[in-house]
Structure formats: structure tokens, C-alpha cells
Amino acid sequence: MSERFRIAIVGSGPGGLSAAARAAERGESHVLLEAEAHLSNTIFRYQKGKFVMDEPGILPLRSPVPFKAGSRESILDAWDAAAAKLKINVRHGHEVSVIKKRDDGVFEISCTNGQRFQAQFVVLGIGLQGNIRKLGVPGEDLPIVQYQLDDPDEYEGETIVIVGAGDAAIENAVALSRQNHVVIVNRRDEFARAKKGNETAILKAIEDGIIECYYNAAPERVDALNVGRKKGRMALTTPAGKAQILIDRVIARLGATAPRGFVEACGVTFPSKDPASVPAISPQYESNVKGLYIVGALGGYPLIKQAMNQGFEVIEYIRGEKVEPADEPLLKAKFAAMPGFRSVDEALARVQANVRLLSHITPLQLREFMLDSEIRTPRAGEELFRRNDYTNSFYSVVDGEVQIVVDPVANQRVTLHKGEFFGEMSLISGRRRSATVIAGANCVLVETPRRSMNRLINSVAAVKREIDQTFILRAIQSRFAPEATAAQLADIVSHATLQTFNAGDVLFNEGEIGDCLHLVRVGSLTISRIIGGKDVVLSYVPAGNYVGEMALLGDSKRSATARAAIATETVRLDGESFKTLVARLPALKLRLQQEYRQRAAANLAMQVAPEGGDIIQFLLAQGAGEATDILLIDESLCVRCDNCEKACAETHGGTSRLDREAGPTFASVHVPTSCRHCEHPHCMKDCPPDAIHRAPNGEVYIADNCIGCGNCERNCPYGVIHMASKPPKKPGLLSWLLLGLGPGPGEAPPDPKKKKEAKEKKAVKCDMCKDVKSGPACVRACPTGAAIRISPEDFAAYARSRR
Structure with a gap:
């Protein structure tokens, strides 16, 4: 015989427990069904002593169950006490095991222990932990491979590889590093x-050498063996090639x-076949099965506070109460600028209905x-960004239209309408905007910052696929055939593929038959030839450019080798499809022939002076391959006056952002310690207050809201950022002249190390004097012209000039 309740809650995680607590508080007939002998198995299985955070901090907590940041044990104790x-x-x-809705609307719930229940409403809060992702490589099920860590203190003196980049992986790595090699x-x-x-x-543990990190790396296989005291070996693919690690275990x-089979058996539908997709639910957390609600990680909200708020709110919705979501006031403020705004739900529905890309998310x-994100309502004719700007936010067109100026000379424009998006090319490549975009009439846009958009791309595969497909079409169109329609490009787009290369990987070799062309999407390439038995670099190819057209146009063999300078992605265009496109578009053929002649002449000039290739290779070895602007000093002209450093300090309140003496030198080309303004700035990636930005002209700078955490200093691989306190205010010119106070014009600023009192330190780096109209002070102050700033596109010309 089945017990009957009004509300059955399945799973006692944060969402389910909060729902049951609110139901109990409201006096609702309810039952909370939990498979384990304890509450919240996900939290229970956290490593012992784990500190649990209460993000997002801007949201209030709505639940009868307490929750604040603290240890795993303190949180579980508080929840047990609240439940009692x-x-x-x-x-x-x-x-x-089974949830089935009868014709009369009542849910029949069966458990594996034979117990049965009936309920008018069901709340699923089962989470995802029963469906852990595995490595997906040979050896993933070996005994030395595990997918959970209960107590880091159980392991000592071992070599342990942690695979992952989320909170659980980081917390495991940091905890284990106290007594293991991680x-x-x-x-x-x-x-x-x-x-x-x-x-x-x-990042601090990596910087201090406590933890070793392989970035842009992936497991290839795990083998069990006995080598000395080690139990196995893991093979990795890394940007530098293959790597092998002797290990004791892999975590x-x-x-x-999502436990898709079980959820679909309940009648719940998913929006796509993507394994990472989550069930489609309403803003009130109701699934397509009327009366069946989903809260927490299963619904796409893994954060504890969010899940607890949902558990509270879902009971109110079931009771027929109106409850304002915790984020409602924040969203109201966001949507206030939208024409015709009446409610958050209506505005969200309008955005999702109008923008196809966002239809892939719940x-x-x-x-x-x-x-x-931000809602933008620009006036007709307003420039959203200009060609060659270095902004990288992403835009979705909710209403109206925008115009992309693909050819400013001929004023040739492409119109994007409601539902389309733009800005993906700079977002992905890290390079300048490829076109100017102008708002049309009645334009309503969603502008999303780079970090948030990348998080969405990385977490929702369907979003990534759609952006990739659009990127391929637009990259081909903008680089080769702006006059062509999407229909004319359909064949070449359908045969195009995205390919990835680690630094040093070869795209094609000199002498091979040319069967494709590569359009560089992210990263950069070098083009080289064997001259006198030596591999000589002829040119450098940054993102947004292409290689391989020479062999295709001439139906000949490759005249040079193309190699990735840094980690690189390309759009590979099929040779036959490309030649068909060229045959259809005479204007394209003329452009390619002209560029062909220019490249051939440049390559010939470099072959005549092969030492220029050595300079390019030297610059790339210093990280210039990912730079957008780099400071170089000609040592044959430099007189060591240090005017460059002094001018930098004068311009920036007494703190120089340049170390002239530091850095390597080759053939009189010196690379001082100064910011390279990378295409994908390392310093920008992990800035808690979002204080690091890129100006429209490309300067990467640190705003005043820096909190001095030091993440950027640790992340920068080139040592161009340091922490400094603000020096004392420099006396005026008259005070110096009459009283001898402070350093004079051009004299070294006071040394902050000599100050006895501790001062707040913030991150300091070169900003290319972005607010100074006359340009970088270091270059202007050089009396001999030894200091110059150049972009990688100019490397070949610079190298040739050094003959």
C-alpha cells in the first residue's frame, strides 16, 4: 500500500533539503526521499575539512535551513540540526527508481527497497553526482584512477595527477599538495x-612551485606498471609535445x-541530444511534465545558495503564492533600458525568443x-565599435538591426537583423575588430563581457557549435569574399573544419602537394624554408590571416613550411572548394594574385638576408608571437641613459613600468621587461575585481579598482607586472629649484623600498601611455631612436631592416 503526500521531494541536496524545510515550515504534507543514510550526499562526499563558499555573494539566502561559508562539517551539522x-x-x-504520472494527475513513486509513495507534486533535487564524467581515454577504469577524494590526509609521499580545472579539482590539488607531489x-x-x-x-601554489601545472593539456592514456615505487604512468598531450608522468594515482x-535515462523515463524532455544539456524548465522550475519540478544542479544551477533559493521558491510556486526571485531587483535594473519593459519574465522571454543562440540555454x-550582461539601446547611426578597435565584448541583436561596414572605401555594408549576433571574431581571436558596426533603427542589444561569454561557450556545447559555424562563414566572407552571399559560400563552408595545433606543430611542409588553405583563427604561424641546410623563417602570420594559397593558385608543391608559433587554431579550407570559389569570383582571384606577388617579393627579400629569420625566431622565443605591441631597443644605438625609464616614471606618478636593463638580447635587438599587450592577456584571466581592461587602441591597462591580490603578477609569464605602492607626491618645479626638494625633471624618482611605513600595494604595468596623445613616453624620451614599439605584423619588415 502506498503512502500519500501532497509534495514528494527526491534528493536531499541543497535544493531538495531547502524545499523540504520550507514545506515543513508551511505545514505542507510532504516526504523527502534520500537514497543515502545521511543528508546531502554531494556535500557529504566533499573532502574532509573542505571550505565551502557561499557564492554568489550578491544574492540573499531564502531558506529555513542556514547556510554560510564554512567547513563541510559545520555546514552538514547545521543542516542536520535544522532538519530535526x-x-x-x-x-x-x-x-x-520510477516516477510515473497517472491519468488522474497523481504521481506514483517507486523505490528500490520496494516502498511506494503517491504525491500530487514532485520536486527533483537529485543533482548530478551519480553520473560522473570519466577521463575518456584508455586506462580510465584502472584501480589507480579515481573520481572522488574523501580525505586528502590518507595520502602521503605520492605523485598524484589531478585532471580538471573546476573548484573540486583545485581544492583536491591544494589539499593534497601539503604532503604529496601534485x-x-x-x-x-x-x-x-x-x-x-x-x-x-x-595560481599561488603554481607560482610558488608547490603544484606543477600543465595548461592546454589533455590525458592520452593511463597505464598500470611498476617502475620503482610508482604504480603507473600517464601520457599527456601538451603544447610542447608529448609528456609522460610516473604516478601513484590519478584523480x-x-x-x-544529468542522469538522463532516469529523468527522461519520468517524461521530462531535454532541449537537445547534447550530453551536457539540462532539462527544459520554466522560470518557476516546472518541467514539461505538469506538477514535476526540478531544482539545483539538475536544472543547471550547481551553486549551493542558488539551489537553496530555488528549493524555497518552488514550494511557494506549488502553493500558488507569488514570489519574487532573489535576482529579480538586479534584473529589473538591467532591463529598465529596454523599450516597452514591463516585467523581468516578459523581458527574458523576449530575449530568448528573439535570439536563437540563447535558445540553447534554460x-x-x-x-x-x-x-x-548589459542592455544597450543605441541611437540609429551610433558606432558600436570601430574597425581595428581592440574591444572584445559580444553582442546579441534582440530587436532592430545593425550594419557591418565590410568595405569602408566602397561603403559596402552587411545588415544583421533580430536574432543574430556579432563580435565573435575578436572574442575568439583576441585581435582587433575586423569591421566597424553601426546601430540601425530601433536597435536593442545584449552586450556580454568576454569572460562571461567564454564561460557560456565552454559550458554549453550547442552555443559553441553555433558560434563556431558562424565564425567560419564570417571569417571566409570577411577575409576573402565580402561581396559573396552566404549561399555562394555554402559549399566551402560545409567542407571547412576547425583544427588545433600546439606550439611547434607543422601545418604543412615544404615540398608537399597543396590540398588546403588555413585561415588563422587564434594564435600565429611562422613560414620558413630550408636555405643552405638551415630552416630560415621568412614571415610571421598572425590571427586573421591565411597561408597555403600559393600552392593552390599555382597547382604546385608547397614552397615553404607553416608552423604554429604558439597554441593555434585554424579554419582549414578544402583546396578544391576554394579553387571553385575563386573561379566563381573574378575579384577574389585578382586580390589573391596581388597578395601572392607581395608575399613572394617579401619572402625573396628575406631569403637574400636569412639572418632576418633568426631575429624573428628570437622574438617569437620571447613570447612576441602572442603580443600585439612590443617594446624593442637597438643596443647598437642605446647609450644607457635610462631616459626611457625616467620618462615612464614621470608619466606614471613616480613608478616606472619598464626595466630597460632586464631581458635578453640577440643581434643587438634587446627585449626589455615591458608589457607585450598579448592578444589573449594572461593577466586579464583571473582578476577578481575585473580591473584589467583593453582600450580600443589595444592597450592593456589596470584600472584604479585593483585590490592588489597579485593574480596578474603571478599569471604573467613575462614578468612585466609588479606590485608597488604609490610614491610620495613629487614637489613642484619651483620647490625643487628654490629649496632643493625632491627629484628634479628627468631625475630618478624616490625609491619606494626606502620608505619605512608599509603602504598598500597595487599591480603596476605598462599601459603604452594610453592617455598621452603623443604616444609612449619611453619611445619619445629616447635621444638616439633606439627604442621603438612594433606589432608582430611588422616583424618581417623589421628583421629585413636589420641587415
Whole structure:
């Protein structure tokens, strides 16, 4: 015989527990079904002593169950106490196997222990932990590979590889590093998914040499063996090539996917077949099955506070009460600028209905996305950004239209309408804007910052696929055939693929038959030839440019080797499809022939003076391959007057951002310690207050809201950022002349190290004197012209000039 309740809550995680607590507080007939012998198995399985954060801090907590940042143990104790105090009707050891809705609207719930229940409403708060993602490589199920860490103190003196870049991976790595040799493998180049506190902790541990990190790396296989005291070996692919690590164990923390089979058996539908997708639910957390609600991680909201708020709110919705979501006031302020705004729900529905890209995420995910974004309502004719700007935000067109100026000379424009998006090319490549974009009539846009958009791309595969497909089309169109329509490009786009290369990887070799062309999407390439038995670099190819057209146009073999200078992505264009496009568009053929002649002449000039290639290779070895602007000093002209450093200090309040003497030199070309203004700035990736920005002209600078955490200093691989306190105000010219106070014009500023009192320190780096109309002070102050700033596009010409 089945017990009957008004509300059945499945799973006692943060969302389910909060829902049951609110139901108990409201006096609702309810039951909380939990498979384990304790509450909240996900939190229970956290490593012992783990500090649990209460993000997002801007949201208030709505729940009868307390929650504040603290240890795993303190949180579980508080939840147990709250459950007892509120007399929550929890049934432990009740794993739900079947949920079926009868014709009369009542849900039949069956458990694996044979118990059965009936309920008018069901709340699913089961989370994702039962469907852990595995490594996906040979050896993923070996005994030395585990997907959970209960107590880091159980392991001592071991070599342990942590695979993952999220909070769990970081916390495991930091805890284990106290008494073990820990290596963390991050598939990307930053810890973008982690909470700020965890970001700071892992980056500090890497900087201090406590933890070893492989960025842009991935496991290839795991083998069990006995080598000395080690139990196995892990093979990795890294930007520098293959790597092998002798290990004791691997702990993979790669997240989890929804228990799709069980959820779909309940009648719930998913918006796509993507394994990472979450069920489609309403803003009130109701699924397509009327009366069945989903809260927490299963609905796409893994943060504890968010899940607890949802648990509270879902009971109110079931009771027919009107409750304003915790983020409602924040979203109201966001949407206030939208014409015709009446309610947040209506505005969100309008955004999601009008923008196809955002149809791939749930309404709840959309709320979080909009909290990070801004609503823009520019007037008709207003420039949103200009060609060659270095901005990188992403735009979605909610209403109206925008015009992309693809050819400013002929004033040729392409119109984007409601539902389309733009800005993806600079977002992905890190390079300048490829076109000017002008607002049309009645334009309503969503502008999303780079970090938030990258987080969405990395977490929702369907969003990434759509942006990639659009990027390919627009990259081909803007670089080769701005006059062509999407229909004319359909064939070449359908045959195009995205390819990735690690630094040093070869795209094609000199002498090979040319069967494709590569358009550089991210990163950069070098073009080289064997001359006199030596590999000589002829040119440098940054993102937004292409290679491989010479062999295709001439139906000949490759005249040079193309190699990735840094980690690089390209759009590979099929040779036959490209030649067909060239045959259809005479104007394209003429442009390519002209560029062909220019490249051939430049390559010939470099072959005549092969030592120029050595200079390019030297610059690339100093990280110039990812630079957008780099300071160089001609040592044959430099007189060591240090005017460059003094001018830098004079311009920036007494603190120089340049170390002239430091840095390597080759063939009289000196690379001092000064910011390179990278295309994808390392310093910008993990800045808690979002204080590091890129100006429209490309200068990467640090704003006044820097908190001095030091993340940027640790992240910069070139040592161009340092922490400094503000020096005392320099006396005026008359005080110096009459009283001899302070350093005079051109004299060294006071040394902050000599100050006895401790002062607040903030990050300091070169900003290329972005607010000075006459340009960088270091270059202007050089009396011999030894100091210059150049972009990588000028490397070949610069190298040729050094003959």
C-alpha cells in the first residue's frame, strides 16, 4: 500500500533539503526521499575539512535551513540540526527508481527497497553526482584512477595527477599538495570556471612551485606498471609535445552529466541530444511534465545558495503564492533600458525568443547570463565599435538591426537583423575588430563581457557549435569574399573544419602537394624554408590571416613550411572548394594574385638576408608571437641613459613600468621587461575585481579598482607586472629649484623600498601611455631612436631592416 503526500521531494541536496524545510515550515504534507543514510550526499562526499563558499555573494539566502561559508562539517551539522528542528519528514535509504504520472494527475513513486509513495507534486533535487564524467581515454577504469577524494590526509609521499580545472579539482590539488607531489592538468589556459578564492589559491601554489601545472593539456592514456615505487604512468598531450608522468594515482574531477535515462523515463524532455544539456524548465522550475519540478544542479544551477533559493521558491510556486526571485531587483535594473519593459519574465522571454543562440540555454541559465550582461539601446547611426578597435565584448541583436561596414572605401555594408549576433571574431581571436558596426533603427542589444561569454561557450556545447559555424562563414566572407552571399559560400563552408595545433606543430611542409588553405583563427604561424641546410623563417602570420594559397593558385608543391608559433587554431579550407570559389569570383582571384606577388617579393627579400629569420625566431622565443605591441631597443644605438625609464616614471606618478636593463638580447635587438599587450592577456584571466581592461587602441591597462591580490603578477609569464605602492607626491618645479626638494625633471624618482611605513600595494604595468596623445613616453624620451614599439605584423619588415 502506498503512502500519500501532497509534495514528494527526491534528493536531499541543497535544493531538495531547502524545499523540504520550507514545506515543513508551511505545514505542507510532504516526504523527502534520500537514497543515502545521511543528508546531502554531494556535500557529504566533499573532502574532509573542505571550505565551502557561499557564492554568489550578491544574492540573499531564502531558506529555513542556514547556510554560510564554512567547513563541510559545520555546514552538514547545521543542516542536520535544522532538519530535526523543523521536523522534516525524511526517509533515508529510499532510492527512487520510477516516477510515473497517472491519468488522474497523481504521481506514483517507486523505490528500490520496494516502498511506494503517491504525491500530487514532485520536486527533483537529485543533482548530478551519480553520473560522473570519466577521463575518456584508455586506462580510465584502472584501480589507480579515481573520481572522488574523501580525505586528502590518507595520502602521503605520492605523485598524484589531478585532471580538471573546476573548484573540486583545485581544492583536491591544494589539499593534497601539503604532503604529496601534485600535478594538475588543465585542458584550457586558465581556471575560468573556478570561484575567485580557488583561482587565487591554485595560481599561488603554481607560482610558488608547490603544484606543477600543465595548461592546454589533455590525458592520452593511463597505464598500470611498476617502475620503482610508482604504480603507473600517464601520457599527456601538451603544447610542447608529448609528456609522460610516473604516478601513484590519478584523480579526475571532470564534473558530471544529468542522469538522463532516469529523468527522461519520468517524461521530462531535454532541449537537445547534447550530453551536457539540462532539462527544459520554466522560470518557476516546472518541467514539461505538469506538477514535476526540478531544482539545483539538475536544472543547471550547481551553486549551493542558488539551489537553496530555488528549493524555497518552488514550494511557494506549488502553493500558488507569488514570489519574487532573489535576482529579480538586479534584473529589473538591467532591463529598465529596454523599450516597452514591463516585467523581468516578459523581458527574458523576449530575449530568448528573439535570439536563437540563447535558445540553447534554460530560462534559469539565461537569468544568470543577463546578470553579467548589459542592455544597450543605441541611437540609429551610433558606432558600436570601430574597425581595428581592440574591444572584445559580444553582442546579441534582440530587436532592430545593425550594419557591418565590410568595405569602408566602397561603403559596402552587411545588415544583421533580430536574432543574430556579432563580435565573435575578436572574442575568439583576441585581435582587433575586423569591421566597424553601426546601430540601425530601433536597435536593442545584449552586450556580454568576454569572460562571461567564454564561460557560456565552454559550458554549453550547442552555443559553441553555433558560434563556431558562424565564425567560419564570417571569417571566409570577411577575409576573402565580402561581396559573396552566404549561399555562394555554402559549399566551402560545409567542407571547412576547425583544427588545433600546439606550439611547434607543422601545418604543412615544404615540398608537399597543396590540398588546403588555413585561415588563422587564434594564435600565429611562422613560414620558413630550408636555405643552405638551415630552416630560415621568412614571415610571421598572425590571427586573421591565411597561408597555403600559393600552392593552390599555382597547382604546385608547397614552397615553404607553416608552423604554429604558439597554441593555434585554424579554419582549414578544402583546396578544391576554394579553387571553385575563386573561379566563381573574378575579384577574389585578382586580390589573391596581388597578395601572392607581395608575399613572394617579401619572402625573396628575406631569403637574400636569412639572418632576418633568426631575429624573428628570437622574438617569437620571447613570447612576441602572442603580443600585439612590443617594446624593442637597438643596443647598437642605446647609450644607457635610462631616459626611457625616467620618462615612464614621470608619466606614471613616480613608478616606472619598464626595466630597460632586464631581458635578453640577440643581434643587438634587446627585449626589455615591458608589457607585450598579448592578444589573449594572461593577466586579464583571473582578476577578481575585473580591473584589467583593453582600450580600443589595444592597450592593456589596470584600472584604479585593483585590490592588489597579485593574480596578474603571478599569471604573467613575462614578468612585466609588479606590485608597488604609490610614491610620495613629487614637489613642484619651483620647490625643487628654490629649496632643493625632491627629484628634479628627468631625475630618478624616490625609491619606494626606502620608505619605512608599509603602504598598500597595487599591480603596476605598462599601459603604452594610453592617455598621452603623443604616444609612449619611453619611445619619445629616447635621444638616439633606439627604442621603438612594433606589432608582430611588422616583424618581417623589421628583421629585413636589420641587415
